[in-house]
Amino acid sequence: xxxxxxxxxxxxxxxxxxxxxxxxxxxxxxxxxxxxxxxxxxxxxxxxxxxxxxxxxxxxxxxxxxxxxxxxxxxxxxxxxxxxxxxxxxxxxxxxxxxxxxxxxxxxxxxxxxxxxxxxxxxxxxxxxxxxxxxxxxxxxxxxxxxxxxxxxxxxxxxxxxxxxxxxxxxxxxxxxxxxxxxxxxxxxxxxxxxxxxxxxxxxxxxxxxxxxxxxxxxxxxxxxxxxxxxxxxxxxxxxxxxxxxxxxxxxxxxxxxxxxxxxxxxxxxxxxxxxxxxxxxxxxxxxxxxxxxxxxxxxxxxxxxxxxx
Numbered sequence: 001x002x003x004x005x006x007x008x009x010x011x012x013x014x015x016x017x018x019x020x021x022x023x024x025x026x027x028x029x030x031x032x033x034x035x036x037x038x039x040x041x042x043x044x045x046x047x048x049x050x051x052x053x054x055x056x057x058x059x060x061x062x063x064x065x066x067x068x069x070x071x072x073x074x075x076x077x078x079x080x081x082x083x084x085x086x087x088x089x090x091x092x093x094x095x096x097x098x099x100x101x102x103x104x105x106x107x108x109x110x111x112x113x114x115x116x117x118x119x120x121x122x123x124x125x126x127x128x129x130x131x132x133x134x135x136x137x138x139x140x141x142x143x144x145x146x147x148x149x150x151x152x153x154x155x156x157x158x159x160x161x162x163x164x165x166x167x168x169x170x171x172x173x174x175x176x177x178x179x180x181x182x183x184x185x186x187x188x189x190x191x192x193x194x195x196x197x198x199x200x201x202x203x204x205x206x207x208x209x210x211x212x213x214x215x216x217x218x219x220x221x222x223x224x225x226x227x228x229x230x231x232x233x234x235x236x237x238x239x240x241x242x243x244x245x246x247x248x249x250x251x252x253x254x255x256x257x258x259x260x261x262x263x264x265x266x267x268x269x270x271x272x273x274x275x276x277x278x279x280x281x282x283x284x285x286x287x288x289x290x291x292x293x294x295x296x297x298x299x300x301x302x303x304x305x306x307x308x309x310x
Contacts, residue, residue, distance in 0.1 A: 069219025
């Protein structure tokens with residue numbers, strides 16, 4: 001469907017059904033909640049990646065900003081004795097400033113500059129945390145992503161509630177605001193958007209800043225989930241986030257939206273969970289993500305370009 005990824009949703013249901021038959025306990029309520037928690041972390045990591053892909057870019061700094069955000073609210077807060085919310089408030093402007101702000105102005109390839117920004121962000125945090133790059137999350141923070149956590153007394157992990165709110169917010173932003181229309185216009189045809197008085201440079205700057213901010217705040221949830229934070233904890237989420245965006249049906253330069261990313265994150269998580277249950281290793285997972293991205297890009301690359309539809 002051009003508006004909703006029916007095929008991906010069907011594949012998710014089929015793969016889960018196969019897993020439920022072949023893997024005892026996969027269909028239990030606890031297992032389902034655990035899968036949803038894992039999918040939510042991928043989906044939240046992919047928020048910024050979604051909007052970057054929509055304008056035709058790619059953000060390789062996701063992993064670095066995830067780890068930086070996680071370390072700021074754990075190790076850095078501990079070193080300087082900062083309350084959690086103060087650390088978060090410091091994290092927000094820092095992420096925005098570092099978020100690939102030179103991509104469009106100096107015509108540097110986003111892949112190159114976001115890799116550099118990832119290293120810079122992580123390096124700055126490591127320096128400020130006095131070289132200590134391993135930290136533990138406080139117990140109350142871990143409750144956010146615990147499968148047994150509750151939200152306002154309801155037995156739903158807080159991270160799932162957060163993901164639902166984010167999903168609604170992103171839908172409204174992309175589909176019901178001037179910002180969303182300008183973003184789609186920039187991705188479809190930057191030159192035509194510029195002639196229509198859309199300030200495309202500002203759009204690019206804003207999108208990459210937004211992506212860095214989302215990744216950093218996602219790092220807070222990652223710290224809650226991982227418990228112990230180290231520089232490698234964000235690595236798997238770089239290609240998982242990109243794979244979720246692409247297999248969900250969002251194409252470089254549009255069309256697409258965050259709803260598709262949500263379905264892509266669910267599909268990827270269910271597929272990975274079932275395959276891991278059948279012996280898939282970590283290296284096998286990396287190969288899987290690469291194959292999924294290549295296949296999805298090949299399939300969607302055959303569709304008519306958005307610039308030819310509008």
